[in-house]
Amino acid sequence: MSLSAVRAGWASITPALAWTLLFFVAPFLVMAVIxxxxxxxxxxxxxxxxxxxxxxxxxxxxxxxxxxTLLVTAVSIVLAYPFAWILxxxxxxxxxxxxxxxxxxxFWTSYVVRSYSxxxxxxxxxxxxxxxxxxxxxxxPAQIANTRLATIIGFSHFxxxxxxxxxxxxxxxxxxxxxxxxxxxxxxxxxAFLHVVLPxxxxxxxxxxxxxFVLAIGDYITPQILGGNNxxxxxxxxxxxxGRRGDFPLASALSIILMVVVSIxxxxxxxxxxxxxx
Amino acid sequence: MVRAVxxxxxxxxxxxxxxxxxxxxxxxFQGTLFPIPPFNGPSLRWYEAVLxxxxxxxxxxxxxVVAVTTSGLATLLGFLAAWxxxxxxxxxxxxxxxxxxxxxxxxxxIIGMGxxxxxxALGVPKSLxxxxxxxxxxxxxxxxxxxxxxxxxxxxxxERAARDLGAAEWQVLALVTAPMLWPALFxxxxxxxxxxxxxxxxxxxxxxFDTTLPVEIWNLLRAGLNxxxxxxxxxxxxxxxxxxxxxxxxxxxRRPQ
Numbered sequence: 001m002s003l004s005a006v007r008a009g010w011a012s013i014t015p016a017l018a019w020t021l022l023f024f025v026a027p028f029l030v031m032a033v034i035x036x037x038x039x040x041x042x043x044x045x046x047x048x049x050x051x052x053x054x055x056x057x058x059x060x061x062x063x064x065x066x067x068x069t070l071l072v073t074a075v076s077i078v079l080a081y082p083f084a085w086i087l088x089x090x091x092x093x094x095x096x097x098x099x100x101x102x103x104x105x106x107f108w109t110s111y112v113v114r115s116y117s118x119x120x121x122x123x124x125x126x127x128x129x130x131x132x133x134x135x136x137x138x139x140x141p142a143q144i145a146n147t148r149l150a151t152i153i154g155f156s157h158f159x160x161x162x163x164x165x166x167x168x169x170x171x172x173x174x175x176x177x178x179x180x181x182x183x184x185x186x187x188x189x190x191x192a193f194l195h196v197v198l199p200x201x202x203x204x205x206x207x208x209x210x211x212x213f214v215l216a217i218g219d220y221i222t223p224q225i226l227g228g229n230n231x232x233x234x235x236x237x238x239x240x241x242x243g244r245r246g247d248f249p250l251a252s253a254l255s256i257i258l259m260v261v262v263s264i265x266x267x268x269x270x271x272x273x274x275x276x277x278x
Numbered sequence: 279m280v281r282a283v284x285x286x287x288x289x290x291x292x293x294x295x296x297x298x299x300x301x302x303x304x305x306x307f308q309g310t311l312f313p314i315p316p317f318n319g320p321s322l323r324w325y326e327a328v329l330x331x332x333x334x335x336x337x338x339x340x341x342x343v344v345a346v347t348t349s350g351l352a353t354l355l356g357f358l359a360a361w362x363x364x365x366x367x368x369x370x371x372x373x374x375x376x377x378x379x380x381x382x383x384x385x386x387x388i389i390g391m392g393x394x395x396x397x398x399a400l401g402v403p404k405s406l407x408x409x410x411x412x413x414x415x416x417x418x419x420x421x422x423x424x425x426x427x428x429x430x431x432x433x434x435x436x437e438r439a440a441r442d443l444g445a446a447e448w449q450v451l452a453l454v455t456a457p458m459l460w461p462a463l464f465x466x467x468x469x470x471x472x473x474x475x476x477x478x479x480x481x482x483x484x485x486x487f488d489t490t491l492p493v494e495i496w497n498l499l500r501a502g503l504n505x506x507x508x509x510x511x512x513x514x515x516x517x518x519x520x521x522x523x524x525x526x527x528x529x530x531x532r533r534p535q
Contacts, residue, residue, distance in 0.1 A: 008366070008447045012451075015354075015359070016356065016418060017359070017374065017378065020381065020419075024380070031392045083288060110492055110495065114298060116495075121301050214383070219385075221479070242483075252395055255392070258385065
């Protein structure tokens, strides 16, 4: 390769590289350095990190986040799988695209607005309580808004759709021959599903589950609008540090801890997440 | 039997998916002060209130400007980088590819926090431009990945032919490569637009008074349930649906099988 070609190659990637280094890598390094300069103690120390593990209320935010995120992931898989299966196998081929587009349609609202709409639905005088009381199933309105349940419902709404897409894509790639072969070898529909179809759709489940985990654990809006301040999740704890107290070092340390948790999830799922080149 | 269960189940999931949007849009036409049952309407008073609220309309304009400029920049940078890495065997190419796509694996919250701390240390004030910088950070890897995945050998041959015919490198890029890749470029630009348009946390952290629509909606809803929030939310929904239909009709229809 000629020297001018090498130069053209470097010249074309330099802007993107510079942008990434300057506005992504450098801020991250600054955040890491600042996290080691605690606001109160001063000087250079790991106090923000030791404090995180020593202070039960901080630690609680991480376990809350993990509990909520894992629960959301599990609920979304359980709800999405049968739906994806129905779309991929029972809906006639030419209606499938329309059926999927319909399932994605409501997500064209702004995501702040989506959480707010769930608040309307779940509020004390909202449509769910109103309907249940009219039907005589409830005497008093149930407290759903500002609880963990509301956060989980709000999250699951989006992730059921996301997982439906990844599982559907996976189911469509499966040749029907697998099911036929299983049937020829004497497996009933249930056995064929459990031993053949389900293991073959594990990649679709895992890709969706990983996306769910990463997107849910870093989200501030859904727990803040729907869960309220009764129990804090990690993003709420981080935002609280910069909002009320202006404690950038602690917020930085918490952000880095959150990022480490996401990285661990990534490593755990890495074998399912191979990105293939077209 | 299986069919009946399937129809009921799919119906229930669709109901779950559509419930909040239907409630949102229905109560945007509420005639009274609260967006909760019973429904009183239809009335357009809250739409009128939104259009007469200068903060909301200017936030709408800001969101649009930020989305268009940052998507344009992210698409341009992503395209150039994808071309450089696909066409030239640069030392450390795999590493560079990894570096450029790295922001995809990091939460927006952390990217926003990093930029906040960084700009704060440098004394850069909060502004729409600061938020725009963050939007390019989140969309650049996406644009890069989309364009890179569409770069094939047959295009390289056409580029070689253009070079043989005397085109300079920038002419090849602008007059040959870019037109060949236009569906990928359009998809990158469009996806970036939708992400930027909807992005909340980076804009929230990096802007102050002049801000984007999601942040302004957030300010509005902190004051409590209000049909005005329903109206502005329904309008955003309408705009997004129109954009989605445009995308569907242009990007997918023209792509040859």
